[in-house]
Amino acid sequence: MTNILLIAFAISLIYMGIANRLSTYINILAVQGIILFGVSFIELIQINTINLIFILFETIVFKTIAIPLFLNYVIKKNKIVREAEPFLPDFLSVVIITCIILGSFILSNIITGVHIQKMFFLVAISALLSGLFIIITRKKVVTHIMGYLVIENGVFILSLSTGNKMTMLVNTGITLDIFVSVLVLGVFVNRIGNTFEEMNVDNLTNLKD
Amino acid sequence: MPGLVFILIIITSFFFTGIVIRTKSIFSGRKGPGIFQPMKDIWRLLQKENVYSQTSSFIFKIAPDIYFASVLIAIMLIPFGTQKGIFSFDGDFVFFAYILAVGKFFSIIGALDTGNSFEGMGASREALYSFLAEPAFFILMGSLALLTGYTSFGDIFNGIHFGSYISYAIGTLASFVLILIAMIENSRMPVDDPKTHLELTMIHEVMVLDNSGFDLGLILHATNLKFAMYGAIIANLFLTPGREWYFSIPIFIGVQILFAVVVGTLESFIARFRMSHNPQFIFTITSISLLIFFAVLLILGKYF
Amino acid sequence: MFGYYLIIAFFVGIVSMLNRNRVVRILLLGLFLAIQTAITIYAYFHLNESNTIYFKFDALGVIFMCVLTLLSYTTIYHSFIYLQHRKDSSRSQSIYFAALIILIIVMTCAYLASHLGIMWVFIELTTLSVAVLIYHERTPLSLEATWKYVFICSIGITITFIGIILLSIAIQETEITNFSFKAIPDQLLHVSASWLKMIFLFMIVGFCTKMGLFPMHTAAIDAHTVAPPPISAFISTTLMNVGFISIFRTYSMFAHTSILPWMNMILFLCGLISIIVSAAYLLKVNHLKRMSAYSSIEHMGIAAIGIASGGIGYFAAIFHMILHSLVKASVFYQIDQFHRNFRTYMINETGNYFKRNLPGAMVFLLLLIAITAMPPSGLFVTEFWIFKALFTSGHFFILVLALFFLSIAMYSLAKNFLYILFNQTKNLLPAEEKPNPTETYSQYILLALVVYLGINPPAGMINLIKDAVINLP
Numbered sequence: 002m003t004n005i006l007l008i009a010f011a012i013s014l015i016y017m018g019i020a021n022r023l024s025t026y027i028n029i030l031a032v033q034g035i036i037l038f039g040v041s042f043i044e045l046i047q048i049n050t051i052n053l054i055f056i057l058f059e060t061i062v063f064k065t066i067a068i069p070l071f072l073n074y075v076i077k078k079n080k081i082v083r084e085a086e087p088f089l090p091d092f093l094s095v096v097i098i099t100c101i102i103l104g105s106f107i108l109s110n111i112i113t114g115v116h117i118q119k120m121f122f123l124v125a126i127s128a129l130l131s132g133l134f135i136i137i138t139r140k141k142v143v144t145h146i147m148g149y150l151v152i153e154n155g156v157f158i159l160s161l162s163t164g165n166k167m168t169m170l171v172n173t174g175i176t177l178d179i180f181v182s183v184l185v186l187g188v189f190v191n192r193i194g195n196t197f198e199e200m201n202v203d204n205l206t207n208l209k210d
Numbered sequence: 211m212p213g214l215v216f217i218l219i220i221i222t223s224f225f226f227t228g229i230v231i232r233t234k235s236i237f238s239g240r241k242g243p244g245i246f247q248p249m250k251d252i253w254r255l256l257q258k259e260n261v262y263s264q265t266s267s268f269i270f271k272i273a274p275d276i277y278f279a280s281v282l283i284a285i286m287l288i289p290f291g292t293q294k295g296i297f298s299f300d301g302d303f304v305f306f307a308y309i310l311a312v313g314k315f316f317s318i319i320g321a322l323d324t325g326n327s328f329e330g331m332g333a334s335r336e337a338l339y340s341f342l343a344e345p346a347f348f349i350l351m352g353s354l355a356l357l358t359g360y361t362s363f364g365d366i367f368n369g370i371h372f373g374s375y376i377s378y379a380i381g382t383l384a385s386f387v388l389i390l391i392a393m394i395e396n397s398r399m400p401v402d403d404p405k406t407h408l409e410l411t412m413i414h415e416v417m418v419l420d421n422s423g424f425d426l427g428l429i430l431h432a433t434n435l436k437f438a439m440y441g442a443i444i445a446n447l448f449l450t451p452g453r454e455w456y457f458s459i460p461i462f463i464g465v466q467i468l469f470a471v472v473v474g475t476l477e478s479f480i481a482r483f484r485m486s487h488n489p490q491f492i493f494t495i496t497s498i499s500l501l502i503f504f505a506v507l508l509i510l511g512k513y514f
Numbered sequence: 515m516f517g518y519y520l521i522i523a524f525f526v527g528i529v530s531m532l533n534r535n536r537v538v539r540i541l542l543l544g545l546f547l548a549i550q551t552a553i554t555i556y557a558y559f560h561l562n563e564s565n566t567i568y569f570k571f572d573a574l575g576v577i578f579m580c581v582l583t584l585l586s587y588t589t590i591y592h593s594f595i596y597l598q599h600r601k602d603s604s605r606s607q608s609i610y611f612a613a614l615i616i617l618i619i620v621m622t623c624a625y626l627a628s629h630l631g632i633m634w635v636f637i638e639l640t641t642l643s644v645a646v647l648i649y650h651e652r653t654p655l656s657l658e659a660t661w662k663y664v665f666i667c668s669i670g671i672t673i674t675f676i677g678i679i680l681l682s683i684a685i686q687e688t689e690i691t692n693f694s695f696k697a698i699p700d701q702l703l704h705v706s707a708s709w710l711k712m713i714f715l716f717m718i719v720g721f722c723t724k725m726g727l728f729p730m731h732t733a734a735i736d737a738h739t740v741a742p743p744p745i746s747a748f749i750s751t752t753l754m755n756v757g758f759i760s761i762f763r764t765y766s767m768f769a770h771t772s773i774l775p776w777m778n779m780i781l782f783l784c785g786l787i788s789i790i791v792s793a794a795y796l797l798k799v800n801h802l803k804r805m806s807a808y809s810s811i812e813h814m815g816i817a818a819i820g821i822a823s824g825g826i827g828y829f830a831a832i833f834h835m836i837l838h839s840l841v842k843a844s845v846f847y848q849i850d851q852f853h854r855n856f857r858t859y860m861i862n863e864t865g866n867y868f869k870r871n872l873p874g875a876m877v878f879l880l881l882l883i884a885i886t887a888m889p890p891s892g893l894f895v896t897e898f899w900i901f902k903a904l905f906t907s908g909h910f911f912i913l914v915l916a917l918f919f920l921s922i923a924m925y926s927l928a929k930n931f932l933y934i935l936f937n938q939t940k941n942l943l944p945a946e947e948k949p950n951p952t953e954t955y956s957q958y959i960l961l962a963l964v965v966y967l968g969i970n971p972p973a974g975m976i977n978l979i980k981d982a983v984i985n986l987p
Contacts, residue, residue, distance in 0.1 A: 133669075142661075152672055159676060162683070208739055
């Protein structure tokens, strides 16, 4: 079952490549939150209850409900254009994300000698690289944050793959996740929205040589 | 009885489009025509005489017949649960894909033969989209072949039922991809709109502008047959092995009806893409089937 | 002891955030400096004693802690001058100093952490606390730089976290999983080389954001440009030392595995490309603070090459980082005075600094000698050792390239500094206020220290550095 959820996660990454509305991105992030909820529920059912509740709370309340709502609020409040405005054509985005998945697959097979669930590794590395790719190729500050959230989701999947031995690690990662996301999202996005007319990286190119 | 599935597919094709149209009309709040109405239209066309343009050659005359025949041959390869199709040999899914491609090739050069610029445009789009959708089908069949260890339709669908949840999970994903492939191959909604009335935005419809009468009837019915054919492949993923025909046939018909309803629903709720968005959409399907391929590799533990 | 330090120092930080009275603020800062000095001295005399599970007074940490404590004095002093001239409100001054105190505390913790996870957490905290300081001027430019800094550092730290997870996967098959720097190397002996390489790559990319090495050097540059000059001094020295320590500890962790040559190659690459990039930008840069920032990146590249060349290179790299901290901090302190004199950082809008402010100009001239590593400067000694290590390890090609690009960087630095000092072609507006020579004393002291440490390094320091590199091959 976990495998199917992880494949669904990877499909959501591909879909992110062709999505051209910000609302679609937000929906994808919410769906990813639900998928992470499913995966963590299946994988971590054996750990103690408080940790489990903490992790499930993080995935459902934070990733699936709070962040999408907040992003919607930011987009409405700052009157951001609804298109994602990538620098690349969508077709190329899909091709590149497919190549990323292919590359992660090859990487997961080259690396040997360590016992790891390869499916987790594959999806986590794909999410990391796709998130970086989205950050690089999209124009808006909001899409940068979305790319960052995709990276965080990848990290979450990878930390799940350490299994129930390493609950401390998972919790640390989650705490960081919440901390940084709240800070970055809450403080800076609104500040940037208030300071500049449009939340575009074009406005953030004054510092150069 | 090897011919059973052939007969079933032919029967399904009679009402398939009707269900799609009925679903769409219900969703849009109309009563809609009866489910055999498309078949009656086709029957009316089949009784009519062909009209040929003076500029077209014999290619234009034989193209619809070859197109229709190719679809029929492809249908003969489809198995029915544990029963093999009329033909079955190793690697027959490659033959399946290419016999359809032959049909498509003829319909494309038939369209080019008319010398109509609109038809040439439609033909080029059709060629591009089939070209993009082809890897998706092959990778998907490849992963199924890898999962089972066989290379013919009959054996693959025989072997896929090892009862674990993986086969059903892969089956669900595979049917998702197959539905999308069927939508593209039959020029349906997100990619093409059969109801469009502007030549510039047409893909498949613009190719058959010059066909009339009997030929047009054949082409229209070939679409129905293709839908039923893909429905049969999807149904095969869920047919339970070792059951009698009185189980299998209701499952088959049920899956076909469900497929038709899904197509109708999709068409009601999805807007048509801009023409420039089509290639990436079709490539997405290839990516998804590639993912399924990797998943099968990882689940089976077969690495290189 | 360290626990008490943390509690009291954090308490001082919080009180100074709430406080609005100038006298109380000075008292609180004095108290904080006293605590910081006390813990430093305590640490020096209780070397290698583990106070808590997660912190340890090891040689490497204590060296940089001493540098941090020394620079805290000067930075707080120059921050006072800076804030006084900006006439900031009492509230924003409180926030500034509270963030500065927290920054110093978390940097101390990051130096002394003996546990990988703890180090990682405190490195993340340095990003957050320094972000408040970078954003101090509240302009669109500072917002842009802060955003970029926080965003890139967050991505970097996330990538490092992936490395840590992979490390935990690698060592979870051993009996006890222990993330302290002492225990990790033994657990890594059975892990395959390809997996180790991947872990190293992820961790190093993340830590490069802090040290300002090649793949992630861009964030630090922008942060330097807009931060208040005393804070730029911190970013460029102690904060980069945090990155250096993390990279050095990671390197020592893997140093006894089979991937050592490969690791050296990666560090050579990072270091060399950092030097090349900084030399290229130095040729066209026109903003004095950006110029200093690029010069920092060049020195980080030299330090990375020093680690990679091994042998005496380890020793020299640490020594280089210490001396560079002293020199670069004085550069930024002087830039603050320079900025108040000219009201701009643009090099081509200034000139004839010798006439306008003789003590400051002398500082610039001496700094030019120090930073380009000309003989009386201690940096000359360390760079000489690093190149000697390169030579003995047989990396002639890297040596030639590094020397070539270093001379380009030297030329550009000299050109720009001399333009500032002597160019008389422009009719510039007179300075609004008379420059105050007492502001330059700290720089003279630091420069004298650089020369002294280079010529006659005290035995205590030598022993500390030797102790820090003792476990390396």
